[in-house]
Amino acid sequence: xxxxxxxxxxxxxxxxxxxxxxxxxxxxxxxxxxxxxxxxxxxxxxxxxxxxxxxxxxxxxxxxxxxxxxxxxxxxxxxxxxxxxxxxxxxxxxxxxxxxxxxxxxxxxxxxxxxxxxxxxxxxxxxxxxxxxxxxxxxxxxxxxxxxxxxxxxxxxxxxxxxxxxxxxxxxxxxxxxxxxxxxxxxxxxxxxxxxxxxx
Amino acid sequence: xxxxxxxxxxxxxxxxxxxxxxxxxxxxxxxxxxxxxxxxxxxxxxxxxxxxxxxxxxxxxxxxxxxxxxxxxxxxxxxxxxxxxxxxxxxxxxxxxxxxxxxxxxxxxxxxxxxxxxxxxxxxxxxxxxxxxxxxxx
Numbered sequence: 001x002x003x004x005x006x007x008x009x010x011x012x013x014x015x016x017x018x019x020x021x022x023x024x025x026x027x028x029x030x031x032x033x034x035x036x037x038x039x040x041x042x043x044x045x046x047x048x049x050x051x052x053x054x055x056x057x058x059x060x061x062x063x064x065x066x067x068x069x070x071x072x073x074x075x076x077x078x079x080x081x082x083x084x085x086x087x088x089x090x091x092x093x094x095x096x097x098x099x100x101x102x103x104x105x106x107x108x109x110x111x112x113x114x115x116x117x118x119x120x121x122x123x124x125x126x127x128x129x130x131x132x133x134x135x136x137x138x139x140x141x142x143x144x145x146x147x148x149x150x151x152x153x154x155x156x157x158x159x160x161x162x163x164x165x166x167x168x169x170x171x172x173x174x175x176x177x178x179x180x181x182x183x184x185x186x187x188x189x190x191x192x193x194x195x196x197x198x199x200x
Numbered sequence: 201x202x203x204x205x206x207x208x209x210x211x212x213x214x215x216x217x218x219x220x221x222x223x224x225x226x227x228x229x230x231x232x233x234x235x236x237x238x239x240x241x242x243x244x245x246x247x248x249x250x251x252x253x254x255x256x257x258x259x260x261x262x263x264x265x266x267x268x269x270x271x272x273x274x275x276x277x278x279x280x281x282x283x284x285x286x287x288x289x290x291x292x293x294x295x296x297x298x299x300x301x302x303x304x305x306x307x308x309x310x311x312x313x314x315x316x317x318x319x320x321x322x323x324x325x326x327x328x329x330x331x332x333x334x335x336x337x338x
Contacts, residue, residue, distance in 0.1 A: 020243035020271030020304050024311045024320065043327065049279035080240075080275055085323030089316070092241045092273060112239050112308045114317065181329030191321050198314040 021090040026187060027110050028095045029134070030119035031127025035147040035177035036095035037079045039119060043183045044081020044093060051078055078109065093187075096131075106134065115190035116142035119177065122154040125163050132164055141193040143171040145186045151176075169193075225290040238289045240275040243304040244268050250300030257300070260291055265300050 028036045041048045079095040094113075096106055110116070118131045128144070135142040146153055146160055153174055155163070161172045171189050176182040246268040250257075254265055263281050274292060278285045295301040310316065 018245050018269075018271055020245055022311065022316070023241035023243055023273055023304075023306050024316065025239075025241045049276060051275055051279040051285055078275075080279075082273075082276075083324070083327070085320060089319055089323070091320060091323075092275070094240065094275070108237055109240055111237070112241075112306065112311065114312065114320075179329070180327065184324050184327045184329075188321060188324055191317055191324070194312070195314060195317040195321065198312070198317065 019088075021084065021086075021088050023090050023092060025092040025094055025113050026190065027113045027116040027140075028093055028119060029116055029128075029131035031121065031124055032097065034119045034121045034124075034127065035149075036097075036119055039117070039147075039177040039183045039186075040079055040081040040093045040095050042178055042180045043083065043187070045083055046081055048079045048081045048095070051080070052076070110134075110138065110140065113140055115194045116140050117186055117190055118142055118144050120144055120146045120160065120164075121149065122146055122160060125155075125160070128164070132166060136166070141190060141197055143173060143186065143189045143193065145173050145175045145189075147177050148174050225287055238274060238292070238303070239306060240285065241273045241306060242292075243271045243273055243306075244277065244292050245271045245302045245304070247300055247302060250295065250298075253300065260287070261295060261300075264288065264291055265295060268301055271304075 028039055030036055037048055076097050078097070081093050083091045083093070085091060094109055096109055116131070116135045118128050118135065120128045132142075132144065144160065144164060144166060146155075146157065157172045157174065164172075166172065171193065173186060173189055175186045244264075246265045250265040251269065254262060257265060260281070260283060264277055267277055267280060272280075274285065274288045277283070277292075278288045281288075283291075292301060292303055296303045
């Protein structure tokens with residue numbers, strides 16, 4: 001909380017020739033196979049890259065006799081892409097594997113994100129509960145985007161909103177993860193949310 | 201492996217290539233002594249000093265400094281060099297300490313500022329619907 005600090009915290013090396021852009025990020029969450037990587041690939045200026053992120057899981061206490069949570073580290077694939085807005089500003093889009101494993105262990109990736117887009121397949125609404133809960137709990141601006149597979153949505157947006165029990169403030173939209181313009185508009189909905197929050 | 205050693209944990213089926221992950225970090229797993237984890241979008245840039253000693257750097261260090269001629273996020277470095285994210289975090293911190301890289305951790309007060317959000321919104325709005333080169337000026 002030091003407003004006088006520069007945008008980034010460069011280390012003391014006077015010879016750094018190139019000044020990097022200010023990096024910002026948004027998170028694309030949702031269940032397996034829901035279209036996260038498709039969405040990232042539709043709008044990213046690079047082919048989506050994959051990296052292995054370590055997540056710490058507290059194992060379920062099935063065989064836990066000691067009452068101490070047994071922590072295990074799992075490695076999961078994370079796809080991401082980027083959009084260079086201008087030479088001084090670059091947006092990263094991180095697709096995070098979701099379902100029940102989406103939780104506190106994702107803090108490592110989500111910390112500092114401007115917002116989240118939770119992609120929903122209406123045939124498998126359950127898959128996105130954890131992501132919705134996560135963003136609500138972390139108070140990260142987000143929108144729910146129903147991916148219109150083959151142009152069809154099985155439930156109305158009101159039904160989706162009711163099923164997910166998200167607050168009225170959370171936009172619920174339909175989009176097509178394969179269409180760049182559609183992904184762009186979905187991200188804009190999230191960013192408008194984030195902007196409105198700074199002015200609240 | 202090139203060095204003839206056996207990976208310490210040769211688990212089959214794991215998606216991470218056997219890069220003797222934490223051997224190159226001398227077993228360290230905590231990236232930052234301050235306890236704060238370097239965000240995945242943190243930008244890293246090679247310094248003139250780093251590029252000058254490039255030939256003398258060991259494999260992973262060499263590859264990271266070489267890749268960072270162009271500013272990169274640590275996520276991009278990890279993906280392109282097929283290194284574990286936390287290995288990149290640790291090595292980047294080492295290389296920064298040695299003066300071979302600069303590490304630019306984004307300040308969330310700045311990134312979440314309304315002015316940044318407006319620039320992003322304007323920038324995204326300018327993205328056309330289709331991937332094709334726009335020939336019309338509508």
